[in-house]
Each structure stands twice: as structure tokens, then as C-alpha cells.
Amino acid sequence: MMKEKKIKIVNKLGLHARPASLLVQTAMKYSSNITIIKDEYKVDAKSIMGILMLAASCGTELLLQTDGADEQQALEGIEKVFNEGFGEEI
Amino acid sequence: MENEIILKGIAASSGVTIGKVFLLEEDEFFIPVRKISKDKIQAEFERLEKAVSVTEKEIAENKEALSKMLGENYAEIAVAHLLILKDPMISKEVDILINSGVNAEYAIYQVVEKMSKTFDNIDDEYFKERKNDLIDISKKIITNLLGKKSKNLSNLDSGSVVVAKMLTPADTITMKNEMVAGFATDTGGKTSHTALIAQSLEIPAVVGLKNISAQVYHGMSIIVDGNKGIVILNPSKKTKQEYKKEYEIQITDRRHLEQFKNLPTVTLDGRNIKLDANIETPDEISSVLANGAEGIGLYRSEFMYMATKTMPTEDDHYQNYARIAKQMGSKKVIIRTIDLGGDKLTKLGLMNIGREENPFMGLRAIRLCLKYPLILKTQLKGILRASVHGNLQIMYPMISKIEEIRQANIILEQAKQELKKQGEKFNPDIKVGAMIEVPSIAVIADLVAKEVDFMSIGTNDLIQYTIAVDRVNEDVASLYEPLHPAILRLIKMIIDAGHKQGKGVGMCGEMASSIEYAKVLIGLGLDEFSMSSSKILKLKKEIREISFENSKKLADSLLKCSVTKEVYDTIEKFND
Numbered sequence: 001m002m003k004e005k006k007i008k009i010v011n012k013l014g015l016h017a018r019p020a021s022l023l024v025q026t027a028m029k030y031s032s033n034i035t036i037i038k039d040e041y042k043v044d045a046k047s048i049m050g051i052l053m054l055a056a057s058c059g060t061e062l063l064l065q066t067d068g069a070d071e072q073q074a075l076e077g078i079e080k081v082f083n084e085g086f087g088e089e090i
Numbered sequence: 091m092e093n094e095i096i097l098k099g100i101a102a103s104s105g106v107t108i109g110k111v112f113l114l115e116e117d118e119f120f121i122p123v124r125k126i127s128k129d130k131i132q133a134e135f136e137r138l139e140k141a142v143s144v145t146e147k148e149i150a151e152n153k154e155a156l157s158k159m160l161g162e163n164y165a166e167i168a169v170a171h172l173l174i175l176k177d178p179m180i181s182k183e184v185d186i187l188i189n190s191g192v193n194a195e196y197a198i199y200q201v202v203e204k205m206s207k208t209f210d211n212i213d214d215e216y217f218k219e220r221k222n223d224l225i226d227i228s229k230k231i232i233t234n235l236l237g238k239k240s241k242n243l244s245n246l247d248s249g250s251v252v253v254a255k256m257l258t259p260a261d262t263i264t265m266k267n268e269m270v271a272g273f274a275t276d277t278g279g280k281t282s283h284t285a286l287i288a289q290s291l292e293i294p295a296v297v298g299l300k301n302i303s304a305q306v307y308h309g310m311s312i313i314v315d316g317n318k319g320i321v322i323l324n325p326s327k328k329t330k331q332e333y334k335k336e337y338e339i340q341i342t343d344r345r346h347l348e349q350f351k352n353l354p355t356v357t358l359d360g361r362n363i364k365l366d367a368n369i370e371t372p373d374e375i376s377s378v379l380a381n382g383a384e385g386i387g388l389y390r391s392e393f394m395y396m397a398t399k400t401m402p403t404e405d406d407h408y409q410n411y412a413r414i415a416k417q418m419g420s421k422k423v424i425i426r427t428i429d430l431g432g433d434k435l436t437k438l439g440l441m442n443i444g445r446e447e448n449p450f451m452g453l454r455a456i457r458l459c460l461k462y463p464l465i466l467k468t469q470l471k472g473i474l475r476a477s478v479h480g481n482l483q484i485m486y487p488m489i490s491k492i493e494e495i496r497q498a499n500i501i502l503e504q505a506k507q508e509l510k511k512q513g514e515k516f517n518p519d520i521k522v523g524a525m526i527e528v529p530s531i532a533v534i535a536d537l538v539a540k541e542v543d544f545m546s547i548g549t550n551d552l553i554q555y556t557i558a559v560d561r562v563n564e565d566v567a568s569l570y571e572p573l574h575p576a577i578l579r580l581i582k583m584i585i586d587a588g589h590k591q592g593k594g595v596g597m598c599g600e601m602a603s604s605i606e607y608a609k610v611l612i613g614l615g616l617d618e619f620s621m622s623s624s625k626i627l628k629l630k631k632e633i634r635e636i637s638f639e640n641s642k643k644l645a646d647s648l649l650k651c652s653v654t655k656e657v658y659d660t661i662e663k664f665n666d
Binding site: 013016018024025043046047048052055057088089 | 166167169170173174177178179180205208209212213214216217218220223224400401441464
């Protein structure tokens, strides 16, 4: 069963290089396939260039999908880094 | 025998040097296209794997060097680069191509080209520019696939003249300074990073050469003449000999100047003058001390923001300033708070501010800080914490009205309160000054002097704003006149205003470093001169031959001149 959840970017600078790196590093901890969807774009959360391609700024709503053995943990883990604003200024 | 080629650029750092080209390539290479037969595909994958792992090692080494030099935060770009190497979206497409019989170099090239196009369609400037990270990494891998030895700035040979499109702070950090004999770059101006670094390393540099990087090869014979602003490629025997003579004179002059290092800076009639250094990075401290500077009159803290992909934290600031404070001991160090524009920070990916029509008159320096007070507070807390290690002072740039000084001081007060609560130690009486570089504040300098501990005249901007001239614009550059009667009167006003309140006045613009203006500025009453450390000894020698009383007379007559030519004529007559 695939899991999905809407998430919002709260940090000021959006998904620029540092948060994108952190997101990818977090995603890599899980074996599940993790996908991030913005409008019609769908990218692999383990791909840094994919994430940067979304050009997602603060306030953007994204759809997070996880699919695999640890999909629940992946969903929660990734949601957490988003909600914490990647440790940056919110 | 190849012909001598003379290229004209902008003189960015004085001196001459004869050396060999070290070309820092922005590697444009020829990508080989080969059909790989089915039985060789496995070997092609192994070749790629090896190249990727070599690249990974290189990036990791660079990351190590960066974080050692500047702190963990500065290495974050390297983290992103390592992730690009492992990017599944890229490797998936590359694998498909290799499996279809395309060689690894061409496979990477095709995938990167395709992805770059996607980035080109992004509107946001910051994200659009991220394609450069991808291209950089792909070039590194392809270089390793081709078995080319990647020319790393850390393996410079002595006597190398570094030729590049442009030099970034990251480039200059990896250089072994003692190996570099000069710089020659395609882009840049008199105040570019390359120019400032060259001046502090006391090596000649010529910038703005347009396309020198496309005209040279590694090991080519080259002369950099930073006095005239020219570069000579393949110099003839005769030219080489002429420059050898000039180089020897330069060395003798430098030795001659060394004897002034420990002598006081005092005029013939006993007026003491302070000579300070302008610096850009903490690495320049050794040159500051070697040239006998009495302090640092201007630490351009922008470097903190340029060498990174994230906003520096309070701790980054602290580490940096503490290092400077410790090395300078009891000597004064004036830290100018961030003097960048929103445009620059957005370009660096640190902020997201809309494009400005006229950035020079836009949201920059103190204006930016007051709009986003956290940037300033973070920096001030870093400075305050470091203030216990030495004699640090704070200077606000681009002040255009007194409210800005007061608002910035409120933020400073908040920073102090917060540190107090955290139990951090700092100097509660840290001195605060204003940079006088906007005409509106220069005119009310008498009022400013009551609000601050010191004032420092930033002539580059003061002249530019007062005369309303962009000196980089060739069509009007000749209007940029440091001795314009209005500028002389403004400087006089500022100095008098400071003295009336018993406060010293310094100058940290280019004008302060020029022998040509020393007599005039001393006559106007300037107390402190701050400049690139390499220029200090020369100025000290000059000042020791000047009479303050005579200079005052000169200044008095200059203040009566109505046109710039009259100013020059009066100075000339006076010198005879």
C-alpha cells in the first residue's frame, strides 16, 4: 500500500541547495520509493537535481508519496524535516 | 617561434612578474563519441564507476579543505555535489544510454544537456543557476574518464601566473599562496575579489582581459604588468630582459621600503598619522602584520557570505572574527557589517529578493540589515562574542540618515541583552562607527559625530554618489574626480565635524592609498588612512617627508578652487 501526504514548505528560502541536500540524505535512509509531486512534476526524493528542478519556494504545497517496506517511517521522517524547516529560518 | 601578443586589461594590483601560465580551465572539452560493442559494455560501466569514485574522492578532499579553513557550513556545497554524483535520476538515464552502446563520456554529456534545458525553463534565478553545479560535476567526471589530470589550484608550481575566466573565493582558498606569481583574468574590475586578493598577496594582477583564458595554454610564457594593466604572451627575448630589469628594481624598492616597517608614521613636523589595513579574508593578517599596519581599518565581512551557500551562523561569524582578533592582539580591528545588496545575496542563493532596477541605490548594506534585522543581529552577536579576544569595533556601511544608526544600535543592544542572558562574555563598550559614503550623511556629519564613536570616509562610493558617475562606465569614467572641489569640501566638512566632537576620522576608500593625495588629505586633517596592506610602507615613507603645516596651507588654497584643473595646478605649483 502506498502512503501519501500533503506537505508545505515552511522555511524562508524554500528547497534550495542545503535543504534539498538534507531532504535527499533523509530519503536515502529508507528503502521505500519516495516521490515528491509539485503540480504536474513528479520527482524522486533521492535525486538532488530532481528536487532542485522543482524550484519550490516557501509556502509551496507538495504531495509526498512513499511506497515500500518502510513507507510509514519514511513518510513520517520526511514530513518531520519539512516541518522543522530543515533547521533553517522559518 | 611564436609572436609576442600584448593584451590590454585593467591594472588591478601593481608590480610586474615573468612566469608560466597556470590555466584554470573552465574545461571546454571535446567529448569523444564512440559506439561500444555489446561485449565491451560491462567494461564501460567499470570505467565510469572508477571515474565517479575518483571524482568523489576529489570532492571529499575539497570539502575537508573548505571546512578546515572556514568551518563546517562552508562545505555544504560539497555535500550537494557528492549527492549529485549519486543522483538516481541521472544515473538511471546514463545507464540506459550506456546499455544501448553509447560511451560513458557522451552518455553523461547527453543527460546533462537534457537536464540543463529543463533548468533553463525555471524562472527563479537561484534555481536556474543550479544547473551550473550539475555541469561542474559532469565536467569533473568527464575529465577523469578522459584521464586528464585535473588542474587543481593546490598543485601549483612556483612562479605560476594563474589565468582564468574569473577567480572565486573558493579558488583562492585552495591556492598555495607562495607559488602564485600573478593573476590574469577575463572578467573583474579594480575592486573585484581577484584584485583585492592580489593586492594583499602583493602580486601583480591584470583583470578585465576579456578572453585571455581562451588564448593561453598551460606552461605558456607570460608577463603580467600590473602597473600598466597589460599582459604579454610569448614575450620576446628583448621584452623579457626589459621586464627582468623592472622586476629587479621592484625587489630593490621593496627591500628599501622594509626599513620603514618599524618606524613611526609621523610628519616632518611631528603630527602622528595612523596607517591601517583593509582586508577581505582572515588569511591576509600575515601580510597586514608584515607591513607594519597599526590596525585593520576595514574588514570587509562580505567574504563570510561569498564563500558559502548558506547564511553564516552566529558561530561562523564568531570563529572568523575571533581568529582575527586573536592574531591582531591589542591592535584595533574595525569590522564593517555586511555590505552586500539583495541582488548579490539572491544570486548567491542566500536570499530571495526580487530584481532591482538600480541595485546601487537599492536594498543594500544597512538598508538590507534593517529590513531583515536577523542578518545583522546574527553578525553583531558573533562580533560581540569575539570582542573579548581583542580590540574589535563595529562599523555600519551605507548610512544615509541618522535614524539608521539609531535603529542599528537598537539591534546591537538587543544582541548584547541576548548574549547576557545566555551568559556569554563580550565587551559591553564596543566602539561603533559609521561609514560616510552617502552625500546626505556627509552633509550632516556634525550631527553624525555626536551619535558615533568614529567615522570613516568611504571615498569610492562617496565620489560616485556625489558626482553621480558610474566609474565603470567608460563614457563617463573621466568625470570620476577624487579632487573635484565638491569632494574636497565634503571631506573637509566630515573631518572638521569629527574633530569638533573630539573623534578621529579615517578614510578607507581607494583615495586613501594613493601617494598622490597624501599631502592633500593630511592637510585636510585626516587622522587615519586605511588601505591594502601592500601599500602601507610606500605611504609611510611619503608621509615622513611631508610637513603638516605646509599641507594645511595647500589644503586651504585647494578649498578655494572652483575647477578640478585648478586643484591640480595648485598642487603642482606647491610641489615645485
